[in-house]
Amino acid sequence: MNERHIASAFDSDLEQIQTQIMKMGGLVEEAILDASKSLKNLDEELAEQVRAKDKVIDRLEEVVNEDCARLIALRSPTAGDLRIVLSVMKINSNLERIGDYAKNMAKRTSVLAHMTPVDGARGALRRMAREVQLMLKDALDAFVQRDAELAQDILERDRDIDQMYNALFREFLTFMMEDPRYITPCMHLHFIAKNTERMGDHVTSVAEQVIYLVTGSMPDDSRPKGDHYTRELSELD
Amino acid sequence: MNERHIASAFDSDLEQIQTQIMKMGGLVEEAILDASKSLKNLDEELAEQVRAKDKVIDRLEEVVNEDCARLIALRSPTAGDLRIVLSVMKINSNLERIGDYAKNMAKRTSVLAHMTPVDGARGALRRMAREVQLMLKDALDAFVQRDAELAQDILERDRDIDQMYNALFREFLTFMMEDPRYITPCMHLHFIAKNTERMGDHVTSVAEQVIYLVTGSMPDDSRPKGDHYTRELSELD
Numbered sequence: 001m002n003e004r005h006i007a008s009a010f011d012s013d014l015e016q017i018q019t020q021i022m023k024m025g026g027l028v029e030e031a032i033l034d035a036s037k038s039l040k041n042l043d044e045e046l047a048e049q050v051r052a053k054d055k056v057i058d059r060l061e062e063v064v065n066e067d068c069a070r071l072i073a074l075r076s077p078t079a080g081d082l083r084i085v086l087s088v089m090k091i092n093s094n095l096e097r098i099g100d101y102a103k104n105m106a107k108r109t110s111v112l113a114h115m116t117p118v119d120g121a122r123g124a125l126r127r128m129a130r131e132v133q134l135m136l137k138d139a140l141d142a143f144v145q146r147d148a149e150l151a152q153d154i155l156e157r158d159r160d161i162d163q164m165y166n167a168l169f170r171e172f173l174t175f176m177m178e179d180p181r182y183i184t185p186c187m188h189l190h191f192i193a194k195n196t197e198r199m200g201d202h203v204t205s206v207a208e209q210v211i212y213l214v215t216g217s218m219p220d221d222s223r224p225k226g227d228h229y230t231r232e233l234s235e236l237d
Numbered sequence: 238m239n240e241r242h243i244a245s246a247f248d249s250d251l252e253q254i255q256t257q258i259m260k261m262g263g264l265v266e267e268a269i270l271d272a273s274k275s276l277k278n279l280d281e282e283l284a285e286q287v288r289a290k291d292k293v294i295d296r297l298e299e300v301v302n303e304d305c306a307r308l309i310a311l312r313s314p315t316a317g318d319l320r321i322v323l324s325v326m327k328i329n330s331n332l333e334r335i336g337d338y339a340k341n342m343a344k345r346t347s348v349l350a351h352m353t354p355v356d357g358a359r360g361a362l363r364r365m366a367r368e369v370q371l372m373l374k375d376a377l378d379a380f381v382q383r384d385a386e387l388a389q390d391i392l393e394r395d396r397d398i399d400q401m402y403n404a405l406f407r408e409f410l411t412f413m414m415e416d417p418r419y420i421t422p423c424m425h426l427h428f429i430a431k432n433t434e435r436m437g438d439h440v441t442s443v444a445e446q447v448i449y450l451v452t453g454s455m456p457d458d459s460r461p462k463g464d465h466y467t468r469e470l471s472e473l474d
Contacts, residue, residue: 169424
């Protein structure tokens with residue numbers, strides 16, 4: 001077997017797949033920004049666009065999965081190269097999930113547009129989503145540049161997202177206790193907050209895959225956990 | 238290349254991996270039952286056990302992933318066999334996620350044990366979880382027997398889970414509007430209901446992988462969707 005030839009053919013195939021991943025990442029970033037903008041402005045038209053565009057992201061995920069399977073089948077990569085492809089498949093799946101959460105934010109926007117508005121919360125949710133989009137941007141840069149340090153930094157930043165979620169959860173409870181008319185809209189806003197926090201978790205696992213690609217081992221979960229009475233709400237899921 | 242020899246070696250390796258998957262599936266079924274039982278009885282000790290056992294499930298997922306990667310690297314399976322391994326890896330990931338949701342149910346049990354009890358809801362959640370566990374049992378049987386019909390049946394049954402979730406969501410809203418002391422516990426119970434509905438979605442994607450393994454193509458999503466005003470809550474995520 002001509003290792004050299006197989007290696008170079010593998011590399012050029014992988015290069016093409018990474019280009020697809022970056023394209024997909026760009027679409028997912030756009031989905032996060034547009035979804036949170038549509039929520040902030042209760043813009044049902046923009047929300048509709050986000051939901052339509054998610055089909056493109058889903059299709060891209062299938063293409064990348066197919067390409068990865070074809071790459072493995074055709075090039076029979078070595079154990080090391082195989083791990084790279086499997087990591088790329090995981091990143092691919094993370095991106096698709098983040099896109100789904102953005103789509104769900106857009107779906108709930110259409111529901112919230114017909115309910116009692118909850119002042120302030122939508123702006124806070126938009127800031128939280130913006131933060132997640134910036135983390136994703138850096139995670140994708142870390143992926144392309146194989147930059148473990150930048151990826152490690154994202155693991156830290158995900159804690160801020162968790163803090164934002166915890167603060168919002170308490171804010172929603174206060175709203176609901178103040179006035180029962182806030183209960184239903186706050187249930188939806190709470191889901192959006194939780195899903196945005198989950199987007200952050202998926203960005204984090206993209207970053208973890210990058211660290212794995214560069215260092216060969218997954219980072220230890222060194223995040224301090226409270227006991228099950230003092231545990232922060234963001235740790236419950 | 239001796240196709241015959243490679244095929245048989247591949248088959249026996251795959252056989253071993255499937256045994257691991259079934260072992261994992263059994264642990265996940267147990268986790269669902271124990272978590273919902275601990276919730277029903279607010280049994281913090283049992284909840285603690287569920288959370289401890291989730292580490293075993295997570296470890297098994299890693300082992301299966303490693304074994305699948307090794308199988309691909311050593312046997313260079315044909316495109317068809319490769320798809321089987323990739324499907325098994327997807328099922329593996331679905332099982333791990335379901336285990337996570339059971340763990341989360343157990344975590345919230347520990348929180349709910351210190352709050353105003355919400356009558357009836359915990360029993361309904363246990364019935365819903367029991368239904369999901371039975372679906373998972375059948376999905377795993379369908380996987381082992383490569384039974385596409387049984388798998389298709391699971392896709393139908395997931396609609397019942399969605400209905401149970403929608404009913405519970407409305408019940409929680411009623412509780413919260415009745416008495417503000419119910420708001421915080423109901424927020425947690427609602428998450429448990431949503432996560433149980435998501436368990437059903439993951440069981441469904443296990444069933445879809447089985448259909449893919451048998452028929453070579455994924456089932457179309459024929460589930461009727463409402464427009465974005467009438468859409469059921471279970472379709473919002």
